[in-house]
Amino acid sequence: MDKRLAQQTITDLFDNPFDRERYQHFLNNLLNRYEPRNGHYTGNYIPDAYKQHIKQYWRIGKYQDPEGDELDLLVVQVKSLSKLERARSALRNFAVTRLKQFEKEASLIAFYAEDDQGADWRFSFIKIEHEAYQDDIASAIHGSRDISPSLDKKGKVKLRQKLTPAKRYSYLVGVHENSHTASKQLLPLLEMDYADPRIEEIEAAFSIEKVTGEFFEQYKALFQNLAEHLKSQPLFSKSDEEARDQQVSRFAKKLLGQVVFLYFLQKKGWLGVDKDKPWGTGSKRFMRDRFDQVLKEGGDYYHDFLQYLFYEALADERKGQEDPGYYTRFDCRVPFLNGGLFEPDYDWQKEHIDLPNSLFHNTEKNKNGDVGTGILNVFDRYNFTIKEDEPLEKEVAVDPEMLGKVFENMLEVTERKSKGAFYTPREIVHYMCQESLIHYLDNRLNSYASTPELAEPQAELFGSPGGQQSLEDVEEIKAPKADLETLIRKGHLFIENDQAALLALERIEKGEQKQTKKEIALPESVRQHAKAIDEALADIKVCDPAIGSGAFPVGLLHEIVNARLALAPHSGNSQSAYELKRHAIAESIYGVDIDASAIDIARLRLWLSLIVDEEDYDTIEALPNLDYKIVRGDSLVGIDGIGKVDDIFNPKFTLISELENEKQNFFSTTNHNTKIDLSKKITDLIHQITNGKEAFDFKIYFSEVWHQKGGFDVVIGNPPYVSHDRISKDNKEVYKAVFDSYEPFADIYCYFIEKSIFLLNSDGVVSLITSNSYLRAKYGAPLRKTISNNCSIVNLINVDDYQLFRTAIVNTAIIVAQLRELLRPAIVASGTIEPSLDFINFVKLTGFSCQQRLFGEKPWRLISRDLIELLAEIENGNVTLEDLNTKIRLGLATGNNEAFVIDQSKREALIKADPKSAEIIKPVLRGRDIQRYYYKPPEKYILLTRNEIDVKREYSAIFRYLDSLGERFKNRGARGKNWTNLRACSFFDDFREPKIIWIELSDTGRFALCEEEIYLLNSAYFLIPPPRIIPRYLLSILNSSVIHFYLIHTAETSGMGTSRWFNIHVREFPIHIARNDIQQIIGCVVDYCSLSTLKELKLYAAYFDQLIDGLVYELYFHDEIKAANKEILPHLGELSPITDGMTEEEKLATIRREFDRLYDPRHPVRNNLETLDSVAVVRTIREALKR
Structure with a gap:
């Protein structure tokens, strides 16, 4: 279909009342072909649960895509426009029932209402998802050495077939809607006559992200x-x-x-x-x-x-x-x-x-x-759309949640960099809000005995009752944590079902019916304690200390209201969603941000969230005043002494009580003049309490929280990402005095984590998403100590090499912790999110238990017991490069590469002008020039104008060249004694020594041996091999899979799919020091590999690289490999060395001869190399490195 006709087809259908003929014409062109059906269902053919919503429906066809996946095509007439707009869960569940009946997993459905003749209608895509289980991928991700993930025909992780609630994506179409978005996203499919669309492509056309x-x-x-x-x-x-x-x-x-x-x-x-x-x-x-x-x-x-x-x-x-x-x-x-x-x-x-x-x-x-x-x-x-975003119900339109994302992203680039604000994705907000509430309710309702932690528990990810009881002696469990999780995660899905089930039970009691197939879905323990749980949710106090657009408070608002509505049939609470929201905003939600625009936006989001649930059309209630709930201020710097002067909360201290009364009055006042008067009174009271100090302080502005509960129940958020070098000197001095976690190189989020901990009450829960650098980085040590000394870790979700924040390259971690001592293990999930998994499945699939005692000041290794033992085996009996006093250096920082790094033509010109120039023009390598086992011949040169050189007097041509660069170059900050000199460096002479060189950022080891006087820039490192180790042998260790595996589990990644091979990590590598004769043998194979790589003999190079890797496995895991009869070293025979006296032809002939011998299919070396992953430890390492 050509573009003009396709646009007209969309306009004719979507800008008008629903018309079945036009709809079928559209589907014919969208899908190119489908198999028609004429099923019409009404009356008793509609399940009882949906009769109040649906008048009739038609099954008009089915479609099979090129990959064999099937799509059902339905038209559904609902009884009224209000049903279309409000009974979203019921309509979605009806669609799921039909999908199961017709054995399909997805459908396209037109929903329209009887009472407005389809003037406004919905075009929906509904798809059933499948739930992932931990044993489905077991532990190719987190450490089992014997199980690999199973993949489907498309290469995706195969998930067990347990159905979960379906997701529905809908376009709002009809007389009162604009078809711009539908046209934009569906047009390519209509134009695609040359191929039938895959169901994945149809789903993509309902993308909200676009x-x-x-x-x-x-x-x-x-x-x-x-x-x-x-x-x-x-x-x-x-x-x-x-x-x-x-x-x-x-x-x-x-x-x-x-x-x-x-x-x-x-x-x-x-x-x-x-x-x-x-x-x-x-x-x-x-x-x-x-x-x-x-x-x-x-x-x-x-x-x-x-x-x-x-x-x-x-x-x-x-x-x-x-x-x-x-x-x-x-x-x-x-x-x-x-x-x-x-x-x-x-x-x-x-x-x-x-x-x-x-x-x-x-x-x-x-x-x-x-x-x-x-x-x-x-x-x-x-x-x-006035409907708030829900995980299972999404309208392809601008909704209040999307608006929050737009507002957050509206921070200009300069603001983003200075304030470090980045928008948290929806599913992360959902997860963190739900986790916070689950653990808050668990602490509030349940009491656990102080039983010592078991040695090596393997708890269920979200704490099943059995799992918990095996870890601790229960004193009083009103509602097991797993039941509370069901309430928070799924309770809102049960509302209609439970109301119908309760009504049926009531009718049975009255003798009006004999039996029912309906069962109450909400767990029994939750129903029994519904009133207590409802009171706990009504009483909760939550704060976001860096509120931004308000994503977390609004998210918590939804979760609280959804849970209370789910409890309502059992708790006796008859409040509407609007009343519950207004109560939560008045009593529960607090937030702070240093940016005035963020405060405006967060307040707007809360007001908007309130308005969408206002259904009393007789009297529209005025919006509350949020000036003293969502406050502009610096969360990190309070008022000196306030936190320690507890007597301000003494009943005799009437100013605080008066302040709280006036704030409460201010919240609901509607008179403009009264508002001005109250605001002035509140400001005056704050000034009296603080002796005139203007700074924001939690205990003053939110004093009622400390009065009532001694701190917040939940502190949640996404602290700003401001690096240490952008924190002012004055602020650093303040932070040093205030925070135990202070470290000169700590980023600002570290102080937000500590601040959040100390805003909690004794049963409080903190849930934050931050950079994950503090988990392992040296600057994180004080923070790790602060956390472990004051908190128990509940959940720790570490995400490597996957950008949760699309506008920031940063690896992230979500920490959920509580002040109350938790004697069961933490649940840890760590790894890279696969594209085929959503976040919650990532957490389930990678989760394992980790003992609380493992969280201390030292770097946190977020890995399973198997992997911890494997790392210990790599370390056992070996020595680090630091133990061997190895010199490890970063390449040269010239202060101005454009001036001091020159190409061949400039080098020749300078030498021609003054032959003496050659003395200080030296070859230099950049990081990109260094490869695995070799380096490219240098194409650049460095002017080595060391401090002891008088360039003007000794090297006239070079002086004239540098002088021509102008005053900006001469006045640069990074310079030596004279503007002509390089920055001072104490290790220039080390570049003349044989050295191992490598690049800082790489997805694998890229180490090479350099025996010439060649210099490096500061995108690369080098080390001088210690005397006890033959350089080529050390090179084999550094380039090995064993060391790469060790690095990825002990150091942070770059966030871009590469590892950081920093000095601080490399010096900690455990080096196996073999006998000298073994070092010589492995060094010989390294020579084969290096020369093959240099000569681009790819098959030879790959095989010798594989052989070296196998030999290193044998060094570190000798017993396992010997037991499996996979040894390599004893079968190598006598290798012919490459010597300096050989011609190139002789060297290559030697390599070919050894390759032909060792690559022979009958040779035990090749056989053992090819089957080496039958050894469990090798397989575990290789699987880990694939990710």
């Missing part, structure tokens, strides 16, 4: 255009440039946030409601309708409409009117919102800000060819 990325880029362009325009406005030009840019940035972000907030409001039908009509009946295009009206009247959209909408209609309470919702100027109903989002930051009635209509609507084309680059153009282009 929508997020595109929406963000256009949102960013709006911000940049708006900010650029605002810079010239008189209101902002009064300030200096830095202050002006900050003011402009905040105003632009706030304006866009206000407008996008109203797009969600108009989606609810709350704007432009006719007089005497109920809320919810307003125009879904209110913002655009008013623009068209203003334009028609020749007015100014911002001055004549938006300012009045923002700062009067939405911000002013109209209590005296008969209808408080009616706004005379617009002759329609507009709700009073309160909360601060629409409070002006300037005197809008006097100060003039010129925002021309073209900023809101124009006909310019963007880079994608879409017409219109104005604010309304962009927002009108996308579908907005």
Whole structure:
């Protein structure tokens, strides 16, 4: 189908009420072909559980993709539009029931409502996922030496066939929706006549990430255009440039946030409601309708409409009117919102800000060819949904959670670098929020006896009851942790089922029916203690000390409300979702951020989350004031002495009590003048308590938390990523005085971890995602000590070589810890996430138990018992390079490579001008020149102008060249005694010695022997082999799989799939010192390998490399290899050495002769090499290195 016709097909279908003929025509072109069916199901053919939602449905066909996977095609008519919008779980579960009935795993379904004749409908893709089990991949990932993962025909990890709740992805389509997104993502499939689409490609067409990325880029362009325009406005030009840019940035972000907030409001039908009509009946295009009206009247959209909408209609309470919702100027109903989002930051009635209509609507084309680059153009282009994101229910539209991601990413590059803020992916937020609540409830409800930790437990990943009871003597378990996990992770999925089951049981008791197939899904222990669990959730206090866009507090808000709704049939709590959310925001949620824009965004996200659940259309409740719940401040630096002066919480100290009363009053007040008065009182009280100090302090601003609970129940978040070299000297001095974890090279997240620990109460849980460097890095030692001295590790999830943050190259770790002593082992998951696994399955598949005593000041080895024993075996009886006093050096930092590193032509020119120049022009290697067992001939040279050289007097040509580089070069910071000299270096002479050289970042060992006077730049290292070891033999050890395996389990990775072969790691390598004759033999094979590699004899080089690796395995694991009858060394025979006196032809002839002998299929060396992985230890190492 050509592009124009494809676009027309989409428009005809998706911009109109649902039409079955058009839908089938669309499917015919989307799928190219499908097998028609004529199944029509109604009445008793609809399962009882769904009769209240569904009137009828049609099975119109099935489709088989090129890989044999099948897709069902359905049309479902629901009974009302409210069912379409609100009964999402029921409709998804119905689809799963049908998939099971027709034995399919995926379907495309059109859902439309009877009462609006399909005006607004859903086009959904539903797919059943499969749950992963730890024994499915066992332990190719975490250490079993005998089991390898099974893969399916596509090379993906094969998961056991236990069904989990399906995921549904939906486009919002119809009369009141825009088909831009659907067109963008489905168009390529419609155009693809040459091949039938795979189900994976159909699923990809429902990608939310694509929508997020595109929406963000256009949102960013709006911000940049708006900010650029605002810079010239008189209101902002009064300030200096830095202050002006900050003011402009905040105003632009706030304006866009206000407008996008109203797009969600108009989606609810709350704007432009006719007089005497109920809320919810307003125009879904209110913002655009008013623009068209203003334009028609020749007015100014911002001055004549938006300012009045923002700062009067939405911000002013109209209590005296008969209808408080009616706004005379617009002759329609507009709700009073309160909360601060629409409070002006300037005197809008006097100060003039010129925002021309073209900023809101124009006909310019963007880079994608879409017409219109104005604010309304962009927002009108996308579908907005008021439904919050759920793991199983996703609408391909702009939802409140996506908005949070956009807001977080809106931090400019300069802000991102200075404040270190990065957005946490949705599934990570879900996981961390759920884990926090599970462990909080476990601590709150259950008491465990102080029984010593067992020697080597293997607990279930999430603590099954059996697993827990085998680890500790139970004193009182009200609800086992596994049951609490079921509540938090799956409870919201059980609500409809449990309500139906309870109703059926009630009918049975009354004799109205005899039996039921419905069973209550919520665990019995949870039902028995539902009231206590509900009270614990109502009572929880949580804080994010670096709140950013509010992803974690909003995530916890959802989890708390979902759990309480799941408990409701059993707890007796009849509060609505809106009431539960408002309670949680008032009583549970706290947050801090140093960035004012982040505070604006986080508050907006909480307000938006509240509004989406407001269903009382008689009276819309005003938004709460969050000024003293979500606070701007520096989380790390409090007020001196406050944390130690506990008498401020003494009942006699009335100022704190008065402060708490005024904050409570402020939260719910709606009167503008009262709000101003209360704010002044609160500020005055804080100044009295702090003796006038302005700094933020948790115990003052959130004093009620310490009064009631002695600290937070949960501290959660993603602390900023600011490296130590960007922390100011003054701040470092403060941190040194405040934090036990202080270390000069520690990044700022380390201090956030310590701060978070000490914000907890005695039963509190901390859950943070940070860089994983502190787990092993030297600078992490004080932090590791602080954590282990004060906490028990509950979960530790370490992710290597996979970027959870798409805009930051950083390996991450999630730590969940608690202050209460935990005598059972921690659950640790560590490894690289495979593309075919989601995060929760990664945790399940790589998880193992790790004893608490292993977490101390020394680097944390997050590996299984098998691997710990294997590393110990590698270390046992061997010595480190540091033990051997090995000199290990980093290459030269010239201070200016462009000047001091020259090419061949420049070298020749300098020598021609002054032959003496050759004395200090030396060959130099860069990291990229160093390969495994060899290095490329140098193509670059270094001007070795050491400090003792008077360049001007001794080397005139070189002086003239350096002098020509100008004043900037001469005034550089990194220089020697004179501007012509290199930086001082104490080991220049070491470069004349035979040395082993290597590159710092590499996916495998890239060590080579260099026996010439060749210099290195600082992207490479070198070492001088110690006297007891033949250099070529040491080279074989360093390039071996054994040492690579040792490195990846003892050092951090780069985050880009490569290892960091730093000095601090290399010097700790355990070196096996063999007898001299064995060293000579292995050194001989190294010569074969090096020369073969240099001469590009690839087969020879690969085989000799494999042979060297096998010999090193034999050195380290002699007993295992001998027991398996896989020895290599005894079968080598006498090797012919390569000598300096040989010609090239003689050397190559020797290599060919030895290769032919040892590569013979009948030779035991080749046989043993090819079957070496039958030895368990070899197989374990090789499997680990594959990842």
